[in-house]
Each structure stands twice: as C-alpha cells, then as structure tokens.
Amino acid sequence: MDIAFTVSLPVDTSSVPFVRGLCRMALEHLRVEPAVVDEIVLALTEACANVVQHAGDHTDYEVQVAIDDAVCRIVVVDGGEGLDPDELTSAATADRSPLERGHGLRLMQALVDRLSFRHDPDGRHRVTLEKRLAAPPALRLVDPV
Template sequence: MNIAFTVRLPVDAQSVPLVRGLLRQALEHLEVTRIRIDEIVLALTEACANVVQHAGEHEEYQVDVDIDDQLCRISVLDQGHGFDFEQVAAEPPRNPLDGGRGLLLMRALVDRLDFRADEDGGHRVILEKRLVDEPKLRLLSPG
C-alpha cells in the first residue's frame, strides 16, 4: 500500500506538530515499526524546525510525503535563502548546547539526506528512510 500527501504549512512553530502527527498516523497505518516511526518523525521535526527558524519572512513551506512498502521519502521545500551544506558539514563541531546539531541528527536518523536548490528558487531537503531491513547474506556451508 502507498500513502502520499502534500501539505502547505505556515512558517510558524505550530505547524510542526501538525505535520508530525500526519506523518506518524500514516506510518502507524502502514504498521511501520515504532523505532522507525520515531526516527522518521524526529528527522522531519528537525527539517521543519530549520525552516521555521531560518526561512525568514516567507509565509509558507511545503512538505511532500511518499510512503510505500519499502521506503519513506519526505521533501521539505521552503523559499528561504538556503545554505551551503558542505561548508556547514566541514565546520568544527560546536558545543551541542549552542544548537546547530540538527543536520548531524537528521543524517544519523535517515538513510539518505539531500539538500538542493529547487527550480523555483526555493530550497529542498530530502529525507529517505528504508522501512524494511536489508536482506542479510546467508553463508552456505560447503558440502
């Protein structure tokens, strides 16, 4: 079964729990494991919190979710000024109490994290998380 939806949200802190709840309900409906649900929802929370904190005066942002039996793919699009992911990733570690660990957290929670400029001048964060374990190789005993 596939579930896909797109929501346009105001750039404010109240929008984050709304989209978190939508995503959680969709994943629960598909009977995704609790740990994977928690990881995906936390990664989405970080992506949306970054938009709310850094998108400036833009009025809305868009979240696209596409879930199938194998993969959850989330895209968060905003019209903010963006940033250079490689430059931020290369900076020396900061004190975690100063914030700024969201990128590392998202990277740790998902299987693929991508940042790109959108055709319309916006900036898109793409999060992908496998919903099933990779098949393990079985060693066959000789004979």
C-alpha cells in the same frame, strides 16, 4: 498500500507538531516498525524546525510525503536561502564550536538512509529525507565446512 500527501503550512512553530502527527499516523496505519516511525518523525521534525527557524520572511512551506512498501520519502520545500552542508561543516571546524550549529544536520543524517539538499531554479529550497521501511536482511553465521 501506498500513501502520499502534500501539505502547505505556515512558517510557524505550531505547524511542526501538526505535520509530524500526520506523518506518524500514516506510518502507523501502514504498520511500520515503531522504531522506524520514531526515526522518520524525528528527522521530519528537525527539517521542519529548521524551516521555522531559518526561513526568514517567507510565510509558508510545503511538506510532501510518499510512503510505499519499501521507502518513506519526505521533501520539505521552502523559500528560504537553504544551507550548504559543506559550508556548515567547514564553519564548525574553523572558527566555531561544533556545538553551535550543525547538530540537526548530523541528527538527520544519522536517522535516514539518504539526505539531500537542492536549490531549485525558482528559488525554492528542498530537503529530501529517505528511509527504508524494511530492515536489511539479517546476517547469518555460516558453519565453515
């Protein structure tokens, strides 16, 4: 079974737990491993919290969720300026402490299999999170012959 939905949300702190709960319910309904559900929901929370914190005067944002048997793909779209991960990394190593900014980016990178940022021609910013739902095949030890 596949589940897909898109929600338009106000740029407000109350929107984050709402969309987090929707995503969690969909993943649990599909019987995704609890640890994988937690990782996806935490990455989504961070992406949405970044919108709420940095979107500026924009009044809404959109979350698109698509889940199939193999992958959960989430796209968070907002009208803010977005960020350039390379600039964030270089700023942290230049004149700022790494503790000041960038933890959320590193957290999302650690939690998902693919993280990308894109600026659309219409001025919207997209953060895409992808996470495999099936565990990679287990390693086997082979007896040397």
